[in-house]
Amino acid sequence: MTQSAKSRLSRRAFMAGTASVLATPALAQDVNSSATTEIERDIGNIVRRNASSFRSLDWQPFFSDTKNGAILVDIRSRALHFWSEDQTIYKLYPTSVPLTEDLTRLGRTKITLKDPSPDWRPTPSMKQRNPEWPDYVGPGPDNPLGTRAMHLSWQYYRIHGTHDTRKIGRRSSNGCIGLYNEHIEELYELAKVGTQVLLI
Numbered sequence: 743m744t745q746s747a748k749s750r751l752s753r754r755a756f757m758a759g760t761a762s763v764l765a766t767p768a769l770a771q772d773v774n775s776s777a778t779t780e781i782e783r784d785i786g787n788i789v790r791r792n793a794s795s796f797r798s799l800d801w802q803p804f805f806s807d808t809k810n811g812a813i814l815v816d817i818r819s820r821a822l823h824f825w826s827e828d829q830t831i832y833k834l835y836p837t838s839v840p841l842t843e844d845l846t847r848l849g850r851t852k853i854t855l856k857d858p859s860p861d862w863r864p865t866p867s868m869k870q871r872n873p874e875w876p877d878y879v880g881p882g883p884d885n886p887l888g889t890r891a892m893h894l895s896w897q898y899y900r901i902h903g904t905h906d907t908r909k910i911g912r913r914s915s916n917g918c919i920g921l922y923n924e925h926i927e928e929l930y931e932l933a934k935v936g937t938q939v940l941l942i
Contacts, residue, residue: 796820796834805825805938808825808828809938810852811937812939813929813933813937815939815941815942816942817840820839820912821835822919822929838912838918840915845917847899847941851894851939853894853901853935854894855892860885860888860902861878861887862886887902888902888921892926892930902920904921904923905923
């Protein structure tokens with residue numbers, strides 16, 4: 743067997759063995775309770791990131807118009823696309839996406855609230871399971887929602903930032919769409935309440 747073939751086999755074995763390795767806890771939204779956030783599954787130091795299908799798209803196949811602006815979140819490619827209402831601005835950002843299909847909500851929604859300084863509180867059930875958790879996490883580097891959050895019309899779903907940059911490009915949330923903080927800050931200024939959102 744050639745060295746190149748051995749290298750390919752070794753890489754395949756490595757990726758197969760580590761694709762689901764999970765390690766450090768991170769906070770994310772709980773989409774199945776009256777809470778706004780939940781501790782999600784651990785994220786490992788070595789988890790395969792998405793590196794394909796990250797390409798620009800046209801808005802026409804997905805929206806009838808760009809009134810109020812338009813956001814397309816492609817779960818498969820783990821990318822968020824934004825078009826301004828006048829179509830002069832187009833942005834493409836890498837994202838984190840939900841861990842599993844049952845946590846993934848697809849379809850049309852819109853931005854209903856923009857939070858410039860998100861904070862987080864655990865629910866009573868979270869505190870029962872994890873009494874060591876804080877009662878409140880204020881805005882700042884420990885906040886699981888990063889530096890900005892935009893609420894969707896679906897309860898408990900948000901597009902938000904994250905201080906844990908390992909999450910971007912991975913299945914790492916309990917329903918929300920996460921962006922690097924610098925990207926959510928840019929998108930926050932471009933999008934507005936009423937911006938249409940489609941998750942596919």
